[in-house]
Amino acid sequence: MPTMPQLMKERPKLRYIFTGGKGGVGKTVSAAGLAYQYAANGEKVLLASLNPVHSLSSLFGQDLAGGKVRPVEGTKGVYAVEVETTEVVQKYRESIKGRVKEFLKWADIPLDAKPFIEIATTNPAFEESAMFDRMVDYILKEGEAYDRIIFDTAAVANAVRLIGLSKIYGLWLNRMIESRREALSLRVQLSFRKDKMTEEVKKDPLMADLISMNERFDKAKEVLVDPERTGFFFVTLPLGLPIAVVRRFIGMVGKFNIPVGGVIVNEVLRQEIAQMAGAGDYLANKYQEQLGYMKVLYRDLGPLVTSYIPLYPSEVTGIDMVARVSEDMMSYAPAFASSLASGA
Ligand SMILES: Nc1ncnc2c1ncn2[C@@H]1O[C@H](COP(=O)(O)OP(=O)(O)O)[C@@H](O)[C@H]1O
Numbered sequence: 001m002p003t004m005p006q007l008m009k010e011r012p013k014l015r016y017i018f019t020g021g022k023g024g025v026g027k028t029v030s031a032a033g034l035a036y037q038y039a040a041n042g043e044k045v046l047l048a049s050l051n052p053v054h055s056l057s058s059l060f061g062q063d064l065a066g067g068k069v070r071p072v073e074g075t076k077g078v079y080a081v082e083v084e085t086t087e088v089v090q091k092y093r094e095s096i097k098g099r100v101k102e103f104l105k106w107a108d109i110p111l112d113a114k115p116f117i118e119i120a121t122t123n124p125a126f127e128e129s130a131m132f133d134r135m136v137d138y139i140l141k142e143g144e145a146y147d148r149i150i151f152d153t154a155a156v157a158n159a160v161r162l163i164g165l166s167k168i169y170g171l172w173l174n175r176m177i178e179s180r181r182e183a184l185s186l187r188v189q190l191s192f193r194k195d196k197m198t199e200e201v202k203k204d205p206l207m208a209d210l211i212s213m214n215e216r217f218d219k220a221k222e223v224l225v226d227p228e229r230t231g232f233f234f235v236t237l238p239l240g241l242p243i244a245v246v247r248r249f250i251g252m253v254g255k256f257n258i259p260v261g262g263v264i265v266n267e268v269l270r271q272e273i274a275q276m277a278g279a280g281d282y283l284a285n286k287y288q289e290q291l292g293y294m295k296v297l298y299r300d301l302g303p304l305v306t307s308y309i310p311l312y313p314s315e316v317t318g319i320d321m322v323a324r325v326s327e328d329m330m331s332y333a334p335a336f337a338s339s340l341a342s343g344a
């Protein structure tokens with residue numbers, strides 16, 4: 001079981017890092033802790049929030065809203081962006097609109113584009129597709145300027161679904177390209193010479209569009225399934241439900257060949273505090289409960305645990321606390337960790 005420092009050494013090229021898990025378990029806190037750690041080593045790190053509701057501003061205690069990348073004050077090289085969902089969705093809708101209109105014009109179909117655009121842009125997956133597309137931008141283009149990109153993604157299944165979408169898109173796009181090619185070749189056979197085919201294809205805006213979209217998804221997928229460059233960290237609390245969510249997640253990413261970085265266990269009660277004289281039954285019971293769940297976690301996911309973060313007396317806000325999270329992620333080992341690991 002690699003600890004976080006070991007993992008960082010073993011996988012130095014880990015460039016795209018994701019945090020996933022149930023809502024409220026500490027995904028944003030963990031993402032920030034990792035970003036802080038890599039930056040402390042002298043790197044330039046982009047921390048990108050792709051959530052409908054952002055929390056980077058309140059976490060760092062500074063204004064990071066507005067959809068622009070900004071340096072995080074008080075860190076050596078952390079840059080952060082809170083990607084605006086409405087803005088991304090709007091832009092994506094415009095580009096789809098342009099495509100549909102262009103296609104109808106090119107194909108000489110005298111139909112109103114509106115209903116087509118409505119269907120394409122009001123289905124429930126549209127927002128997710130738009131955000132996925134934005135993430136791909138960071139991976140393939142804007143991320144160039146950074147040593148690492150840490151994506152803080154929306155709660156529960158969202159993150160994995162986003163990536164799963166790329167597989168479905170790939171299949172869909174391939175099918176579209178195929179049928180487009182068939183239609184074209186029929187047209188060419190009827191009215192053109194065969195050697196005009198390439199020229200015809202170039203003139204078909206939908207075909208060109210589909211091919212470039214497909215290339216883009218292929219490139220993104222290549223990155224997302226590469227264990228050298230990509231790692232998905234799952235955050236959990238020592239509690240039943242969040243552990244079940246992580247277990248389910250790990251099964252899902254496995255199906256898509258998405259590489260796991262590790263499991264981060266957050267809000268661990270310190271034994272010395274829980275069993276301190278005068279701590280009372282409440283904390284002692286809570287500690288026993290956590291121990292029970294830690295056994296379950298070890299049984300199911302033990303080899304994947306890379307980090308523990310203790311439960312702090314207050315919520316995590318401001319640079320000093322992010323620095324503390326970062327340090328604890330690298331070094332905190334609760335008392336039970338070694339005995340559980342050795343099977344005692
Ligand atoms: N180890 C911890 N100790 C105390 N408070 C924590 C700890 N980890 C997270 N929190 C607090 O819990 C809340 C949820 O954390 P957050 O990272 O925003 O969760 P998520 O991104 O998974 O929804 C925040 O208010 C955060 O400050």
Ligand SMILES: [Mg+2]
Pocket residue numbers: 027028029051055152
């Ligand atoms: Mg969050």
